[in-house]
Amino acid sequence: MRRTAILLSALGAGMLAGCSDDFDVTRQLGPDPVLPEPSQSLWPDLKVAEVVGWQDGQAPEVPEGLVISAFAGDLANPRTVHTLPNGDVLVVQSKAPAGKPLNRPKDIIRGWIMDMAAGGGGGGGETNLITLLRDTDRDGVVDERRDLLKGLNSPFGVAWHEGTLYVAAADAILAYPYPLGGGEITAEPTILTPLPGGPINHHWTKDLALGADGRHLFASVGSNSNAGERGLEAEKGRAAIWQVDRLTGASKVFASGLRNPNGLNFHPETGELWTVVNERDELGPNLVPDYLTSVKEGGFYGWPWSYYGRHVDPRVRPQRPDLVEKALVPDYALTSHVAALGLAFSNDSALPEAYRDGAFVGNRGSWNRNAYNGYKVIYVPFVNGRPSGKAQDVVTGFLDGDKARGRPVGLAIDGTGALLIADDAGNTVWRVASADGSVTPRPIASDRISTPSGEAATDGTAPDGPDAETGAEPSQTDIAPAVSPEDGQTRLP
Amino acid sequence: MAFPSTSATNPPVPVAYGFLLSFPIACFFLAMLTDIAYWQTANLLWLHFSEWLLLAGLAFGFLAGILAVARRLRGRIGPAWPTMAGYAIVFLLAVLNSFIHTADGWTAVVPYGLATSVATVVLMAIVALFGRTGGLHA
Numbered sequence: 001m002r003r004t005a006i007l008l009s010a011l012g013a014g015m016l017a018g019c020s021d022d023f024d025v026t027r028q029l030g031p032d033p034v035l036p037e038p039s040q041s042l043w044p045d046l047k048v049a050e051v052v053g054w055q056d057g058q059a060p061e062v063p064e065g066l067v068i069s070a071f072a073g074d075l076a077n078p079r080t081v082h083t084l085p086n087g088d089v090l091v092v093q094s095k096a097p098a099g100k101p102l103n104r105p106k107d108i109i110r111g112w113i114m115d116m117a118a119g120g121g122g123g124g125g126e127t128n129l130i131t132l133l134r135d136t137d138r139d140g141v142v143d144e145r146r147d148l149l150k151g152l153n154s155p156f157g158v159a160w161h162e163g164t165l166y167v168a169a170a171d172a173i174l175a176y177p178y179p180l181g182g183g184e185i186t187a188e189p190t191i192l193t194p195l196p197g198g199p200i201n202h203h204w205t206k207d208l209a210l211g212a213d214g215r216h217l218f219a220s221v222g223s224n225s226n227a228g229e230r231g232l233e234a235e236k237g238r239a240a241i242w243q244v245d246r247l248t249g250a251s252k253v254f255a256s257g258l259r260n261p262n263g264l265n266f267h268p269e270t271g272e273l274w275t276v277v278n279e280r281d282e283l284g285p286n287l288v289p290d291y292l293t294s295v296k297e298g299g300f301y302g303w304p305w306s307y308y309g310r311h312v313d314p315r316v317r318p319q320r321p322d323l324v325e326k327a328l329v330p331d332y333a334l335t336s337h338v339a340a341l342g343l344a345f346s347n348d349s350a351l352p353e354a355y356r357d358g359a360f361v362g363n364r365g366s367w368n369r370n371a372y373n374g375y376k377v378i379y380v381p382f383v384n385g386r387p388s389g390k391a392q393d394v395v396t397g398f399l400d401g402d403k404a405r406g407r408p409v410g411l412a413i414d415g416t417g418a419l420l421i422a423d424d425a426g427n428t429v430w431r432v433a434s435a436d437g438s439v440t441p442r443p444i445a446s447d448r449i450s451t452p453s454g455e456a457a458t459d460g461t462a463p464d465g466p467d468a469e470t471g472a473e474p475s476q477t478d479i480a481p482a483v484s485p486e487d488g489q490t491r492l493p
Numbered sequence: 494m495a496f497p498s499t500s501a502t503n504p505p506v507p508v509a510y511g512f513l514l515s516f517p518i519a520c521f522f523l524a525m526l527t528d529i530a531y532w533q534t535a536n537l538l539w540l541h542f543s544e545w546l547l548l549a550g551l552a553f554g555f556l557a558g559i560l561a562v563a564r565r566l567r568g569r570i571g572p573a574w575p576t577m578a579g580y581a582i583v584f585l586l587a588v589l590n591s592f593i594h595t596a597d598g599w600t601a602v603v604p605y606g607l608a609t610s611v612a613t614v615v616l617m618a619i620v621a622l623f624g625r626t627g628g629l630h631a
Contacts, residue, residue, distance in 0.1 A: 040600055042592035104541055105548045106595045229597035231537050282597060315598035317535040 025335045025373060028289045029391055033333035035308060039284035045370040048117045049404035051425045058405060060421075061397035062432055065352045068395065071420060071431035072142055076127035078422040078429055079205065080342070080410030082158045086180045087415020087443030089133040090148070090158050091422065091429055097154045097170045099199050103230065117367050128152045130167065132183070133429070138416050140433055148185050149176070157208030157264070159217055159447055161246065168206035168219055171197025173244060192217075193249040196237045200224045203238075203278075205341070209264035210246075210447035212271050217244045220275065222260035227280045228304035228316045239303045241275065241295055257301035257327060263343030263361070263410070267294070268448055270385035276340035276361055277330065279307055281368040290340045292361060292380060292387065293330035302327035332387040337366035338374030342411035342422070344446075346379070350417025350438045358382045360394065360419055362408040375399040377408050377421055377432075395421060395432060415443035510564075510571070513557035520550030521587055521617060525610040531602050540594070540601055543610070547591045554584050565627065573627035579620035586613045 027034040062068045072091065080092045102108065128151060134144035154170035165178035165185070174189035195206055203222025210217055223239035224230050241261055243254040260278035267274055273295040279288035280303070288307040300323065302309065304316045309329035312319070334340050342362025346355050358381040363374035377395035380387050398406045406426025414420045417440035418433035524546040531539035558580065564571040572580070590609040594601045
């Protein structure tokens with residue numbers, strides 16, 4: 001059983017294009033990727049790495065000038081990491097929600113492949129929880145560890161502001177009263193706003209970022225299908241980034257046509273919203289590149305009708321040339337099928353100078369490809385708030401031959417200015433620090449806001465426990481607004 | 494009622510065979526119709542119908558084939574070998590068609606899926622019309 005990675009190549013010949021094994025993937029790294037013609041095979045290229053986990057003493061590899069250590073182990077599918085303004089780190093652990101309906105014979109096979117990629121049982125422990133990691137003396141070692149919230153519905157994104165912890169579960173944004181430095185959360189949450197959820201919830205990870213004004217939350221909602229094959233009705237409000245009023249829950253679609261956006265982050269200098277997006281499968285091993293992009297308000301980015309601007313997807317009918325014409329081209333391609341899920345800007349971190357103006361991207365790794373791609377954390381250098389130059393590999397070694405020790409997902413700069421990596425298959429949070437031991441003078445929160453709200457935990461905006469029990473005030477959007485991409489479009493100038 | 498009378502050692506083509514064979518005949522024919530419906534409407538419901546119909550036709554067709562081959566190998570009455578070869582080609586066409594139908598949307602049907610569905614039905618009709626039985630008493 002040496003070769004347990006499955007490799008199922010295309011069966012027929014007639015309608016197939018070549019497998020293009022000789023394609024230089026670096027031609028798809030950057031602002032102007034080379035896009036081959038779509039090729040649809042009878043059986044999609046499939047190569048899934050079996051998850052074997054990390055043995056004692058094993059760790060991912062980093063280049064000179066950096067050191068890596070396990071910040072926390074024995075986690076259960078850690079997906080995202082988030083640093084609070086006081087330097088405490090939240091680790092969100094979750095697995096895909098159950099109950100997806102079976103629509104097609106193909107869904108049976110697909111489910112089996114995805115289970116294999118996720119490594120089956122994970123850490124064995126209970127997942128769908130948020131764990132607090134506290135490094136009191138700021139030496140890069142966790143001094144205190146507590147499970148803050150348990151039994152959540154597949155959480156992914158978190159944000160904190162003015163005494164309230166916001167958790168993006170698979171179907172809603174929840175608000176919990178939580179003062180910084182607290183060790184537990186006992187109050188029931190209020191629902192700030194529902195988000196498009198099950199029963200399909202194909203791309204279920206809802207990421208969260210706090211706007212620079214401290215007033216709005218931005219939530220990512222991935223599509224319900226690969227390329228619209230569950231019908232447009234299933235995509236209402238999805239493949240989009242929502243803007244949600246933090247106090248009232250009123251929400252609107254901020255940008256759309258983004259197949260599976262994650263890693264929402266505001267650039268520390270320009271204040272622009274950035275995201276990484278997983279693009280569509282089954283158009284060949286080198287289509288479509290996942291990408292890193294700034295997000296324009298009201299912007300439409302093509303999905304499902306087109307990719308990378310105006311490249312029409314032949315599978316989607318009825319066609320919408322009017323929308324394809326308006327599709328924006330993303331800023332920076334990350335090559336195809338890397339499954340980019342994490343993003344962290346390194347500005348003002350304590351990492352070496354070479355890594356201090358740019359973005360780290362966590363690439364969980366491919367399955368729809370005959371050669372592995374991704375399974376590493378890369379660094380995209382920026383100049384003046386825009387990507388500039390080739391991305392470079394920073395954290396590698398997640399892949400060992402055709403087995404995966406781990407898979408990097410969410411990223412964050414921790415309270416000392418080092419990079420944290422949530423490894424959802426390896427059940428570990430890794431910490432990549434400057435080898436010279438430098439730390440930032442004080443913690444920098446994952447959400448960097450410009451208003452001087454400080455760390456006041458008792459300014460009245462936090463929902464308090466007893467009220468929450470009775471339901472408190474209803475959200476203004478009891479029903480998720482059904483917003484189609486064209487609605488988003490009408491707001492464009 | 495006129496089932497052909499035979500001896501106990503050579504029963505007629507059993508009811509089970511006709512029962513099983515009726516599934517692929519109906520399913521593949523209906524899959525062609527649902528493919529046409531999808532082609533005309535782009536309503537994904539019809540694509541899903543086609544996928545399940547193809548799968549059901551293949552499952553029952555496989556059982557019918559096993560039964561027919563097993564009987565002939567034991568020297569009993571059943572479809573003649575050329576007829577069975579014709580059905581085997583129908584079966585392989587439907588397998589190919591199932592893979593074509595796994596595409597996400599339009600290209601699952603237009604043009605190759607629909608073309609393969611039509612070819613499957615045409616070949617199936619030819620085999621049914623011109624097929625012969627074989628065996629000791631044929």
